[in-house]
Amino acid sequence: MVADWIQKLLILQDRDTRCDSIRRQLDDIPREIQKEEVAIGQLEFALAEKENGLKALEVRRLELEGDVAEAEEHIIKYKTQQMQVKKNEEFTALENEIKNLQSSISDLEDKELQVLEDIELYQSELEKLSQLTKEQKHTLEAHIQLLKDNFTSFQSELKAAGEAVEACAKEVDESVLQQYKYVKGQVKRPPVVVQLEDGRCQGCHLKVSGDIESTTRRGKELVRCDSCGRILYFDR
Numbered sequence: 001m002v003a004d005w006i007q008k009l010l011i012l013q014d015r016d017t018r019c020d021s022i023r024r025q026l027d028d029i030p031r032e033i034q035k036e037e038v039a040i041g042q043l044e045f046a047l048a049e050k051e052n053g054l055k056a057l058e059v060r061r062l063e064l065e066g067d068v069a070e071a072e073e074h075i076i077k078y079k080t081q082q083m084q085v086k087k088n089e090e091f092t093a094l095e096n097e098i099k100n101l102q103s104s105i106s107d108l109e110d111k112e113l114q115v116l117e118d119i120e121l122y123q124s125e126l127e128k129l130s131q132l133t134k135e136q137k138h139t140l141e142a143h144i145q146l147l148k149d150n151f152t153s154f155q156s157e158l159k160a161a162g163e164a165v166e167a168c169a170k171e172v173d174e175s176v177l178q179q180y181k182y183v184k185g186q187v188k189r190p191p192v193v194v195q196l197e198d199g200r201c202q203g204c205h206l207k208v209s210g211d212i213e214s215t216t217r218r219g220k221e222l223v224r225c226d227s228c229g230r231i232l233y234f235d236r
């Protein structure tokens with residue numbers, strides 16, 4: 001049995017604690033949503049990187065094709081010139097140019113083959129990554145939606161819990177209510193109202209003075225622990 005006014009204070013504390021717990025969960029949600037949004041951004045970035053890598057390879061392939069075409073044009077030009085030259089050494093010089101160009105065409109074509117292999121590899125990697133990204137994004141987006149739904153339901157829970165606190169706060173004596181609020185602001189962690197057991201405060205577990213113990217036992221007035229400041233009550 002506890003004194004009637006203590007009983008009311010304990011109910012208030014219980015409802016108030018519930019409010020605080022809902023509030024904490026509400027506070028956490030935007031952070032959690034942001035975390036998931038960052039994760040989505042990272043997935044999209046990785047995919048875009050891969051796409052850009054593939055685009056760069058395509059550009060490289062076109063460049064190599066252009067270089068080959070250009071070298072081939074030069075060969076045609078030199079061959080035409082060969083038909084018009086009169087001196088042997090001029091003919092040989094052109095012949096050397098043509099050989100050089102043919103050898104560089106062969107190098108360019110080797111490079112082109114390598115780029116084509118890389119493109120194929122990139123395409124298959126991109127396909128896998130794109131599928132994986134799609135799945136992971138879907139999971140993250142579903143979680144974000146769940147968090148948003150929770151936010152809405154926590155908001156209405158908080159409203160109801162807040163009304164419950166107000167309803168029982170009306171039952172508590174004004175000076176007791178003020179003390180409760182004051183102590184709540186002072187203590188590092190809940191609860192604010194704690195039981196006195198074997199002369200020890202159940203908030204800080206330290207022994208209280210004999211005076212405090214006997215006043216708490218009487219249950220007539222509000223008493224606070226002389227160590228941690230919590231409000232004490234005695235259950236006989």
Ligand SMILES: [Zn+2]
Nearest residue numbers: 201204225228
């Ligand atoms: Zn204490």
